[in-house]
Amino acid sequence: MTPPPRSTLSPETVLAVDNVPLELPIARVGSRVLAAVADYLVLTLVTISSGLAFLAVGVALSLKPGWIMGLMLVGYFLLEHGYFMGQEILLDGQTLGKRLFRLQVVSADGSRASPSALVVRNLLRTLDLLVGVVLMALDPLARRVGDRLAGTRVVHRARLESPAEEWSFPADWEPEEIRLVEEFFVRLGELDPDRRGRLADRLEEYVRARSPEILPPSGDWRPEERLQMAFTPGGS
Amino acid sequence: MSYSRFVSLRRPVWDRFEEGLLDVRERPDTISYQELEELAVGYRQILQDHAWARSRFPETEAARRLHRLALAGSVWLQRGEGERRYGMLRFFFRSFPRAFRRLLPHMALCGLLFWAAGLFGLGSALFEPELASVLLGPDAVEGLARGRLWTESLTTTVPPAYSSSAIATNNMSVAITAWVGGALAGIGSLWIVLLNGYMLGAVTGGTLQWAMAGELLEFVSAHGILEITLILVTAGAGLGIGQAILTAGDRPRMMRIREAVRDALVVLGGALPWFVILGLVEAMVSPHPGLGWVPKLALGLTLEALFLVVALGSPEPSEAT
Numbered sequence: 328m329t330p331p332p333r334s335t336l337s338p339e340t341v342l343a344v345d346n347v348p349l350e351l352p353i354a355r356v357g358s359r360v361l362a363a364v365a366d367y368l369v370l371t372l373v374t375i376s377s378g379l380a381f382l383a384v385g386v387a388l389s390l391k392p393g394w395i396m397g398l399m400l401v402g403y404f405l406l407e408h409g410y411f412m413g414q415e416i417l418l419d420g421q422t423l424g425k426r427l428f429r430l431q432v433v434s435a436d437g438s439r440a441s442p443s444a445l446v447v448r449n450l451l452r453t454l455d456l457l458v459g460v461v462l463m464a465l466d467p468l469a470r471r472v473g474d475r476l477a478g479t480r481v482v483h484r485a486r487l488e489s490p491a492e493e494w495s496f497p498a499d500w501e502p503e504e505i506r507l508v509e510e511f512f513v514r515l516g517e518l519d520p521d522r523r524g525r526l527a528d529r530l531e532e533y534v535r536a537r538s539p540e541i542l543p544p545s546g547d548w549r550p551e552e553r554l555q556m557a558f559t560p561g562g563s
Numbered sequence: 564m565s566y567s568r569f570v571s572l573r574r575p576v577w578d579r580f581e582e583g584l585l586d587v588r589e590r591p592d593t594i595s596y597q598e599l600e601e602l603a604v605g606y607r608q609i610l611q612d613h614a615w616a617r618s619r620f621p622e623t624e625a626a627r628r629l630h631r632l633a634l635a636g637s638v639w640l641q642r643g644e645g646e647r648r649y650g651m652l653r654f655f656f657r658s659f660p661r662a663f664r665r666l667l668p669h670m671a672l673c674g675l676l677f678w679a680a681g682l683f684g685l686g687s688a689l690f691e692p693e694l695a696s697v698l699l700g701p702d703a704v705e706g707l708a709r710g711r712l713w714t715e716s717l718t719t720t721v722p723p724a725y726s727s728s729a730i731a732t733n734n735m736s737v738a739i740t741a742w743v744g745g746a747l748a749g750i751g752s753l754w755i756v757l758l759n760g761y762m763l764g765a766v767t768g769g770t771l772q773w774a775m776a777g778e779l780l781e782f783v784s785a786h787g788i789l790e791i792t793l794i795l796v797t798a799g800a801g802l803g804i805g806q807a808i809l810t811a812g813d814r815p816r817m818m819r820i821r822e823a824v825r826d827a828l829v830v831l832g833g834a835l836p837w838f839v840i841l842g843l844v845e846a847m848v849s850p851h852p853g854l855g856w857v858p859k860l861a862l863g864l865t866l867e868a869l870f871l872v873v874a875l876g877s878p879e880p881s882e883a884t
Contacts, residue, residue: 343637347610349630393722400725404732408739419591437634438641447824450831454743454751472746476804476824478817485631493574498565502620505566509624560571 341437366424448473580605659833670799680760688768695769731842741798749805785859800827
């Protein structure tokens with residue numbers, strides 16, 4: 328397959344095997360900052376607790392204070408530089424904060440980021456603490472300095488769980504109509520009863536005009552139940 | 564083919580791929596070749612279905628699910644940059660020397676600027692005697708007047724285990740800062756070089772006033788030679804990044820920057836472990852009063868030579884004929 332001209336693709340688009348274009352779901356500054364805040368909270372807790380643990384073990388083993396302080400200093404240095412770097416390398420581009428917000432570091436072509444790229448983006452973290460947020464807010468790919476130099480992107484990690492239900496649509500329905508009904512079903516659980524009823528009424532009205540044959544015969548059902556019956560495979 | 568038929572026909576393939584992907588994500592190191600092959604075949608089917616759904620049924624749930632699956636498959640099945648992992652020996656004796664050589668001109672420039680700043684600092688301290696007390700503080704100057712270096716109190720009041728850790732981690736932080744400074748178009752790296760050069764010159768000038776320069780040079784001779792070299796090396800690596808940012812030449816800028824960053828990272832990785840040795844030397848050997856300057860200088864020169872042997876010693880592999 329011939330690759331499409333780069334100029335016709337959006338910055339978020341990467342080319343998969345056979346030049347199939349895929350849009351990377353770029354994580355924007357808000358979710359990035361939230362993940363970072365979560366990570367720094369964890370880092371603070373780990374630093375304090377490991378410091379106390381060092382102290383307790385050192386006292387228990389009757390180590391000299393100089394050794395305890397020296398070890399604590401080395402531990403702090405390793406945590407400061409290794410917390411993000413180590414996790415991203417070991418957890419496939421994720422830290423605890425990124426896991427919490429379902430983010431992942433990937434390379435510019437959407438594949439797994441290499442360990443050296445992850446090291447580079449984290450070495451530059453100190454600089455990004457000063458300018459990173461502004462750069463992420465201004466860049467369409469939400470890259471901070473570390474991402475630019477390492478050639479990485481932070482994306483929303485795809486939630487893979489398949490939809491529990493499958494719907495059946497008349498063969499002559501357009502994609503926009505299908506999308507309308509699917510979105511209603513996807514959001515069904517989130518809507519309050521009043522709003523759900525109103526939307527179901529309008530949708531049923533549309534279906535009645537478009538494909539009346541799929542609607543079940545009148546009965547003691549709420550509109551959303553009637554719609555579910557209409558679009559369930561072999562349902563009506 | 565209608566949407567419903569497409570979904571009902573292909574859904575088992577998508578479910579199978581999803582199941583396989585979730586499974587291998589949990590145990591990436593124990594996946595068999597057959598499992599990988601099945602996953603790769605499934606990935607191509609997903610891409611094909613994704614292309615179909617994207618053109619025929621855009622924005623539908625099936626198209627969205629296929630997009631998610633295709634992305635997850637791309638991330639998992641394709642390894643970025645085709646990076647190979649080498650052992651430690653290969654890194655230190657092959658990759659590091661190659662990157663080091665490529666960045667030698669930048670390191671040389673850093674060295675030149677460092678010594679120029681050092682001379683300026685020395686001159687400033689000699690012509691402006693007050694500068695020493697500003698830089699060193701009144702207590703250190705009072706100590707110098709009594710014929711004692713400020714380094715004595717630092718090393719006698721702090722246990723060596725702590726001071727060696729503090730020195731090593733502090734020096735590593737300086738080296739990392741010099742490296743990171745390259746991202747500011749090299750300005751940060753240059754700043755570290757000039758500041759350290761100026762400080763060394765000015766402090767030496769300050770001790771000259773009290774005829775204590777010999778003591779200072781004896782103190783730094785064991786660790787200082789390599790320490791300065793390593794700071795210059797990491798700053799040179801940073802400068803390499805800065806140059807790539809500013810002057811990409813005929814090549815795409817991002818490609819040029821990536822190459823420079825890769826070399827700079829290798830140089831940083833090759834330089835950092837030496838700081839651990841230097842931390843021990845600075846805490847235990849440098850302040851030792853009974854050793855005298857000859858063994859300290861010999862140790863300093865030996866460490867420098869060892870580093871340079873590693874950094875420059877490995878011959879370039881001959882060109883393939």
